[in-house]
Amino acid sequence: MNIFRFIIFIFSVFIIIFLLALVLPTKVTVPKSVDINASYNKIKSQVINFDEWKNWYPAFKDTSTTIIKNPSSKNILSSVSIKNNKGKNITLNLVDTAENKIIVEVESNSSTKVNYLFLLIPKENNQTQLTWDVNIDLGWYPWKRIEGIFFDKFSGTQYESALDDLKKAAEN
Numbered sequence: 001m002n003i004f005r006f007i008i009f010i011f012s013v014f015i016i017i018f019l020l021a022l023v024l025p026t027k028v029t030v031p032k033s034v035d036i037n038a039s040y041n042k043i044k045s046q047v048i049n050f051d052e053w054k055n056w057y058p059a060f061k062d063t064s065t066t067i068i069k070n071p072s073s074k075n076i077l078s079s080v081s082i083k084n085n086k087g088k089n090i091t092l093n094l095v096d097t098a099e100n101k102i103i104v105e106v107e108s109n110s111s112t113k114v115n116y117l118f119l120l121i122p123k124e125n126n127q128t129q130l131t132w133d134v135n136i137d138l139g140w141y142p143w144k145r146i147e148g149i150f151f152d153k154f155s156g157t158q159y160e161s162a163l164d165d166l167k168k169a170a171e172n
Contacts, residue, residue: 021142028148030137030156033131033161039171040122043130046170047102048094048120050080055169056162059090112144113137132163 035045046052050069061080070079078094089109097105097106102118105171117133136151138144160165 017146018142021145024142024145024148026127026138026140026145028136029152030134030136030152030159031131032134032156032163034167035123035127036130036167036170037126038128039126040120040128043128043166043170044097044102044120046166047120047130048078048097050078050092050094052169055164057156059084060163070148112139130163130166132159134159 004130017044029127046055050060050067054067054094059065062084066083068081070076070081071118072078076093076095077097080092082090082092091107093105094102095105097107100120100122102116104116104118106114106116108114113136115135117135119129119133121129121131123129134155138148
C-alpha cells in the first residue's frame with residue numbers, strides 16, 4: 001500500500017508542477033544595456049556588420065567555430081552560419097535596421113525561438129546607449145517555461161560580457 005501512495009504522491013507533484021508551468025509566460029525577454037562613448041553610426045556598424053562581430057560576440061571569437069556567410073534574400077539583409085566542432089549550427093539573420101533598432105533572428109535546431117533586438121539611443125557628448133534585448137519564445141513545453149525563469153541567471157553574464165567587449169571595440 002505504501003508504494004501505491006508513493007506513486008500517487010509523485011504523480012500529484014508532477015501534475016502540480018505541470019499546471020504551474022502552464023501559467024508561466026511563453027515568452028521571456030532578457031534586457032542588457034550599456035552606455036558607450038562612441039557615435040551612433042560606429043556602434044550601429046559594429047552590430048549590423050557580421051564581420052565586426054568577431055570583436056565582441058563569443059561564438060565569433062571561438063577558434064573552434066567556422067563562420068559561413070549566407071546569401072541575402074528578400075526578407076534577410078545579411079546572414080551568417082556558425083558551426084562548431086561539436087556539430088552545433090546557428091544561423092544569424094539580420095532582418096531589420098529601421099530607425100534606432102536592429103533585429104537579428106537566431107535559427108538553430110532547438111525548438112526555442114530567439115531573436116536579438118538592439119536599441120540604439122544617441123545621447124549627448126558623442127555617447128550612445130545600447131540596449132540588447134534577447135527575446136526567447138519558449139513554446140508550450142512546461143519544462144522550457146520553467147527554464148525561462150532561470151535564463152538570465154544562466155546566460156545573462158555572457159550577454160553582459162559581450163556588451164562589454166562591444167563597448168571596448170566601439171570606443172577604440
